[in-house]
Every structure is written in structure tokens, then in C-alpha cells.
Amino acid sequence: MPFEVPEGWVWTTVSDISKSILYGVSESAKSEGKYKLLRITDIQDNKVDWETVPFTDFDDNKVSSYILHNGDIVFARTGATVGKSYLIQGLSQKAIYASYLIRIQTFDLILPEYVKLFFESGYYWEQIELSSVGIGQPNVNGTILGYLNIPLPPFAEQKRIVIEIEQWLSLIDQIEQGKDDLHSVIKQTKSKILDLAIHGKLVPQDPNDEPAIELLKRINPGFTPCDNGHSRKFSQSWCSVTVNDVCSIIGGVSYNKADIQDTGIRVLRGGNIQNGKVIDCFDDVFIPLSYQNNDNQVQHGDIIVVASTGSQTLIGKTGFADRDIPKTQIGAFLRIVRPKQKALSPYIRLIFQTDDYKGYIRNVAKGSNINNVKNAHLQNYQIYLPPLEEQQRIVQKIEELFSVLDNIQKALEV
Template sequence: YLEDNLAGSTNQKELYIGVLSDLSFPLPPLAEQHRIVVEIERWFSLIDIIETGKDDLQTAIKQTKSKILDLAIHGKLVPQDPNDEPAIELLKRINPDFTPCDNGHSRKFSQSWCSVTVNDVCSIIGGVSYNKADIQDTGIRVLRGGNIQNGKVIDCFDDVFIPLSYQNNDNQVQHGDIIVVASTGSQTLIGKTGFADRDIPKTQIGAFLRIVRPKQKALSPYIRLIFQTDDYKGYIRNVAKGSNINNVKNAHLQNYQIYLPPLEEQQRIVQKIEELFSVLDNIQKALEV
């Protein structure tokens, strides 16, 4: 009724007092009005409780995922098998000169695990710089911070493309790459990561991103998990903070110390996390209905 009686132009409608004065509606007895108000307040209160409960449950799901990841990187999520090949054997195949770092923290882990830096097992690759005058509608897609969402690498409607002459096979996005946001004004977004679950043709990272590329593809699923942990996020936010812009230097990533389990245990950890996260994600989806 009100919409049909609004005056004014198509784009700007106005509500005159006369329209309200002439508005008619059914009026129940006073006692019934009180009952209606009480009932509505009761239902609204229940709805508020449900909404609060959903928020609390969503927070609990996020905290549970963080705890699962923490247990995983400390060797407490899946059983350990003494028959697994120790991680150091794999590391020596990557680098015959590899020497493990022995410290007090490493003694808290199984002897089959090995203390390493990211530089021991991954390459850190910088992004492409380009002239703004070269931006065009097709060519090589350049990933920026907005392309890293919810742990994934996505396309955006405002993606930048540059000529094929900028082609660089090193920073071409490959299956197993971990893409890191390396420069931003946000303490929350610095170090944010996305995982490339496939080769992405004609797609390179921009200068404000970094690629963490495992030196063996088999390591990628487990190292991906490390870059989702609160331990990693806290480390990066601490070393990269600046007065205006936060910057992740290559050395920050290279020097980050991790503990690597045997490859077979890595695979068991990844499988278990996928199972647990699937259950939590289904609960999350149900809450969004």
C-alpha cells in the first residue's frame, strides 16, 4: 500500500504525512495486542539466542581447525610408525649436504622427524613487475592479493593482464605452489596464503606476492598445512610488521623453522585433516542455511 502511494519521481520517492494519516490496519483488542507483543518478543528472543549460538559455533569450528593443525605439526594427530623412513633420508635426497639442526625444541619430536628451515625444502620465488602502460585485456594474468581467498587461488573480475613478452616460467603458477601475500597495509592479511591445486596456464604472481614452491611435489600437501597454522601467522606478523606497510622478505620465509615428519606420516596427517575438516565444513555449511 505504501509503495503504491509514494509520490515523486521514479528515482526519488517521498512519503507524505497524508498517506500515513489515511493508512488503515486491523486493530485487535487491547488484551490481544499485549499477548501478540509478548509472543513476538519471545520468538525474537529465541531467534537472537539461535543467532548467537550460530556465531559461537562458527567460532568454535575455527578454533577446532586451528587446534587440529597445531596437533598435526607437533606429531600428535596420527599414530607414528617406526617403519616409516626417517625424514632426514628424504632431505638428503633433496640435498646430499643437508645437516639437521639440533636444538632443545627438536628433542620434543620423534627421532624420525627433522628440524629444517623452509629454505631447506622450498624455493622462494618473487613476482613480476610491469609497466602500467602495458596492461591489456588479454595475455598473462597477474595475481594480486585479492586473488588469494580462503586458502585458494581464484580469478577476480578486475584481474590485470600483461603481454606475453613478460612470460617467466619461474613465477608461472604451478600445481603445489603456495602463494603468499608479501606486502600489504593490513596486519591481518600479511602472509595470507593460497594453494594452487592445479597448473594455472598464463598466470604469474605480481610483485607483492611470493611463491613458496616445495623442492619435491610430494612435500606440498603437508607444507601447505604448515602455512595455515597460527604458529606461521604469528611468526609472519611479527617479522613483517612496519609502520605503514607490512613486508614479507624472502629471508623471512626462508628462515622460518619447521619440523618435518617422515613422508608416510605426512600423508597420514594430510588424510586425517581432510577427513576432520570435511566434517567441520559440512557443519559450517549447515549453519549458513
Template sequence: MDTKKLRQKILDLAIRGKLVPQDPSDEPASVLLERIKAEKERLIKEGKIKRSKKTAKTSDTPHYGNVPFEIPDNWEWTTINAISKSILYGVSESAKTNGKYRLLRITDIQNNSVQWDSVPYTDFDENKVKSYLLSEGDILFARTGATVGKSYLVQELAEEAIYASYLIRVQTYDAVLPQYVKFYFESGYYWEQIEQGSVGVGQPNVNGTILGNLHIPIPPMHEQYRIVSELLKWMGIIDVIELGKTDLQTIIKQAKSKILDLAIQGKLVAQDPSDEPASELLKRINPKAEITCDNAHYPKVWQKTILGDIFNHNTGKALNSSNKEGIMKDYLTTSNVYWNKFDFSVIKQMPYKESELDKCTVTKGDLLVCEGGDIGRAAIWNYDFDICIQNHIHRLRPKGELCVAFYYYILLYLKENNLIGGKGIGLLGLSSNALHKIDVPLPPIEEQYRIVQKIEELFSYFDNIQKTLEA
């Protein structure tokens, strides 16, 4: 598994506002930035910080034409300067075996961690040391050499420590989480800016001015917390993968679950403005279906609907040993239907009347869903021959143009998240009425196919990893 690429993909989703859902009740980031500006002016007046020297060409917010990618409406583009109380170079002091302060150097930072016991000491002017003492939440940035651009978030300090001159310290205002900024410092977009801004032929370096002018997307404060929480979870999972200390089956399941989550929110693939809106598609599929403007957290071109509005569905025939009238036909039970596959090792027969065949026959493209047993388990019938079903299986057949595989993955997502057949629901089976009323999204038809293609591409990636490890 290329965990480096996986980290970058997750970070990329995070800084674009696609990792966690937005909450319309969150205070917009624009208000947050105004508070920071007011706080900065207060500190300048009190003489606690100096006003930064900006050229006419620099700005806290990039011009629209320079915005590198779209972000949610309640986010804001700004700069590292705008969110920082201080961007300060370290001290040029010699390392010693003994001294009053630890002296943190670039070489002491390895893989986002510091072995403080091995960090040397130094002595420093007591009248100046306060400006350079490290605090939890400080972010240190390597400004030169092979590690230029690497960063470290100070999270614990056993002793007082200062930092060496090849490091720059960034201290953010309270309205911005240092952990969010640190994750941004690991993103692909950040590294693109570092590569563009680094100077020097022999030893590349990035000075404090370049660092301060880097553009950063800022979410609302509450969303920063949600993003950091989600990133910590995912980075922890990837760490475990790299260390090989957990069950890979669980990791793959979690990764697939997240892929489905993003897919169903409309965040797995980009929307295409040339696609016909789903509202028009729904009108063709079912003219009687409700067209709603309230699409919850779905993209604007999607529609919120129910399964019964876009699929015709029914169950098959109940087995009755006393009823022997009709033509003997092979039929499927719940023991034959598994997630997107079928077990043909035991196929039974029972008689079907001519009048029952239309209702009970499965043809290529039908979606089958278990009414009992493992409730909600589903598979698409992709065979060229027909077969019948019994009464514990629902047959779903599209009322119009749909990508059936998209709705298979929706059922898989609902099942894995205990939204159908979960504990405590109190259902002995998934009734036709319950199935009919399941809320589902309807994307444009072209996007349905793009989503399925991306899901299957990513799932194939994880399946191949699993097969390799099981071989």
C-alpha cells in the first residue's frame, strides 16, 4: 500500500472542505479573521508585537484569479502572516552537554517527533530568552537544507527549550488551531508553494517572508476541530498500517466505508456543470415524484428522493408444499444472495404459475435485496439467463435510466452503518414498505456512473492489497 499517497489524498480532501460535512450553524471563517485582525491591532497598540512590513503586492487574501481551488462558502483564503502572532527565526547558539535550556535543532526532528533526552543544552541571555522559549502549540519550520519545508508541532515540553537559527517558529492566534495548520503544512498544496518559493542553488531555503506569504484555506473554528479529529483518526490508521500492528481487514473495511461515505455525499468525484440536473432525470423516471429544493448536504445538482420513487420493487413467491400447480423453476433464497455475488451450490426448485412469472422472475440488471436473514444484503443479477425468487428477496427494477450499481453501493453503505438491519431497530425483516421509504440521493446520471467507476477503482486497489497479503 502506498501510504504516502493515501495520506496526501486525505489531507487534500481536508484542506478542500471535503473530509467532514459543513455545519451551517458554524460561525463563518470571515468573522474569525476579523477577530484576529482586531486582536492584532490591539497587540500592536500595546507594543507586544510589531506591524509586519508588507509590500503592495502582498495581501492576506489572494485575488479571485489566484485562488488555487474552490473551498466551501463559509471558509476563507488567507495567509500564514494573517493568522500568526509571530513568525520568528531561532537563535545562533552553540550546543552544550549541560546548560539551562534545551536547544532544539533541525537534526533533532525526525518523523514528526523529537527525542528530547538527546537534544543538547545551551545557555542564553536571560533578558532575551522569553522571546525564544518554546510553548505547546508552536510550529517549527525548517528553513534551509535538505529538510526545507518540514515542520514540527510542539505538543509537550518536559523542560524549558529554545530553538536554533535554521528553524522558524510560527505562533498562531487562538482562533486558528495549530494542529490544523500543521496538517496544512503536510498537504500537497503547501509543498507546491514551498517548491515554488524556495531559493538557492546549493542549499534551497525558504525565509520568513516567503513562509508568511503562503496562502492557506481557513475553515470555521468548529470545523477546524472536526477536521483535526478526523485527520488524527485517519493518520493513526495509516500509522498502524505502516507499523504492521493491526488487522489489515479492519483497516481496509474502514477505508472502504470512508470511500462510500464520500461517494454518497457527492465528494468522491467532481461535479460536471454540463451534466443534466438530477431534477430533470427524476421527472422522466417518475413524473409523480416530489422535486425538492432541500437537498440536505448533497450537491445542488442532486435530488433527494426515496427508493420507491425510482425503483419498482416486489418480493417473490412463498414456498408452499401443498401448492404443486405450475412450471418447475429454479429459484433463489437468501442463502444464495451475498454482497454482489451469488452462491449456486444449492439451487432449489418450486412450481410457478404463468401469472406469477412476471413478478417472480429476475432478469439481467435487477438489484436483489434480502428481506430476511442478513437484512439488506444485496447483489446485482448480471447473468444472461433468468431465474426466479422466493418471498424473502426483494427484486428492484429501475423505473427509468439509473446506474443500478450506484444504489447497490448505497445499500452497502446503509448496511455497514447500521441504517438498515441494525441492532435495536426491532425489525424481523426489511418490509416492502420500509424498503420503499428509504431516503436516497439521486445524482445526475453521468455522475452516477463516474462515482461507481471511482468506487470500483479504489475498492480494487484495496482488494489487490488484501489478496497479496493473503497469498
């Protein structure tokens, strides 16, 4: 016995509890036909969307052997999902199953719901791992499946087990849904906090703060604020500017593929921008030191922007350089937004995380296949700048609030 079972239980095999273990049909999927054709790929997260399952035709004289019934269990016998199973339920039309699936039909006093639960157990998966054969493409045939050991309780206890586990699984699903909902609330809360920050509603204003325009005049003595009417919604100490007024936009390095090597200058690409940070990747590209360019070498305070991608979701994604990164430059599909005064960097970084910025970028960068952020798109983006002292209070407040939210999020992942 693999392990002890309660009195009244027996150790048996899948073959001994099954009246049929049968491979599926080798038929092509069609948009129309007499029968639905269930395939491995139609089974996702223990569910089947029968509306999307294709059709097929089959010999009417032979089809009865392959017709699926409620209570049948189908089993993936090959590929990356070998061992995955699905309990047929809620059939509303005739369906058969494809050749990479094996169907199990249990005897009447064997509850298929109990067998399906066994097919989810750790002990079942241990047997599948030990029994799988093949190099690169693991598979389990019908004979091996039939040999698998299964602990079997009396029929009445099978029912009680199924009812008890379904109750627990339902509770777990509710908890998981609650976690998902809370993750969503946390994300929305962060967006709202950022929105309040850039509209001057997160921290109180201090009339003793030096107006932002004085700081801007020191950065650029010829600076002239533009007023399109919106600035009247802000404190007089705030100032309407474009990104170009307070930041430099720096392009990335282009290189020949033939120059790629194992060491040298690391070239950042879109994959290096993750969760608002600049990270190393296992497949990073390196080019010779002859490509050295001090302008697009990543410096502390730089905001790295994904400027070219086929994804509307990823376009404009930003990462913040929290340190100087030696021998690291951005690639041609990225841009550096570099504040002209480093003290501005923490606040401007927040602006580039807001929904307002993301909406602006997705609107201006649309393309038929590739989305592109031009330098002018970044330069012309209008922002409202508070006094430097207020920027610092805003950044500090956001760090405090985000820290609380991050701790909650980490607790959800335990």
C-alpha cells in the first residue's frame, strides 16, 4: 500500500474502477459539423467554453463509442499538459473528443466526481510524473493510466467527500475572488492618490513656499508660463509647464546586430522596464565600449520610457533609475526623460505614473501596427508644477500611503 487508508477503504487501480478507457478520434476540426470536437486546448482552468469548441463529422456507424456523456472524465495524454483532466458536465449537444485525449467512464458505484478529485491530488501527480515517458514530449498512454493506484472509499463516503470538498473549494474561490477584488481596489486607490497629488489636493499648500515659477526662472531665465485656463484650478504658487520646459528628452543607441557580444555596454530594452523599475534581464544585450555615449547612459533620477512597441498596454511604460547605472545605455526603442534639476525628479516621476499621462500617451502614439512615442509627444505633454517644498511633501505622503497599500498587497500573496 502506498499509504494507510481508513477501514472500509480499498486500494485499487483506475482500470479496475473503469468500464471504459478509450482514446479519442483523429478528425479535423471544422467550423460546422454534426458533433462538437473537444480538444486539449479547449480545457482551460478546469472549464470548457462549449460555444468556442469547433465541430467535426464522423462515421455515424462508429460514433456511439466516442459520444461524450455527463460524468465522463477526459485526460490529456501528451504534451505540456499531460495528466490534465476534465469532468464532463452540462452537455447540451452531441460531442466527441480528439485523439490526444483519453476518456474514462467509471462503473455505476464509482462516483466520477470523486475520481476527478483524485485526479487533482498530489499523490496522483506524483504517479503521473513517475509514469510519463518520452523525450521532450511527455506522454501517458491508456495502459499506464489504468495502472495508476487510487484509494477508494465506500460509495456513501465518496458522496460525503465530494460534498465536503466542494464546500471548501467554493469558500476558497470566494477568498480568491476577494483577493482579486482587493488587488483591484489597491490599484484604483493608488491611481486616485496620484490624481489627487497632481491636482494639488493631497497635501495642504503653504503660502510660505517659494512659487514654482521662481524655480523655473532659475532653470531657464527666459521661461514664460503658458496659461490655457486650466491653471486657474490650481494654487497661484503652481505653474503650468510642458515637459520640455523642465526635462530633456534623450534618444537611445542604435547598433549593428553583428556587434552584440557577451560584455561591454548593457543596452536596455522594453523588458528591462518592470513595475516602475529598471532591472537586469537574463537575455540582456551588450555592445562594444566604442558605442559609449554619456548622454544616454542611465543616471540617477532618469525616467525611462518605452517609446516603441506593438502593445497599446506597454506603450509609454516607465521605469525610474534610483541610482547611476554604469556602462548601461538605453536602446533605440526607449527614451530618457531627464529632469533639468535633479530635485524635480521624484515628483515628475509620479506624474509619469498617472492615468492622465497613460491616456495621453496611448492617444498620441497610436499606429496601425506599431505604437510610437515621438520626442515631441513627450516634450509637449503639459503638466502643473507645485513649489519644490510642496513637491517634497507630496512625494513623502505618497511614499507613506503606497507603503501601507504595498504591505496589504504582500499579505494577500502569502
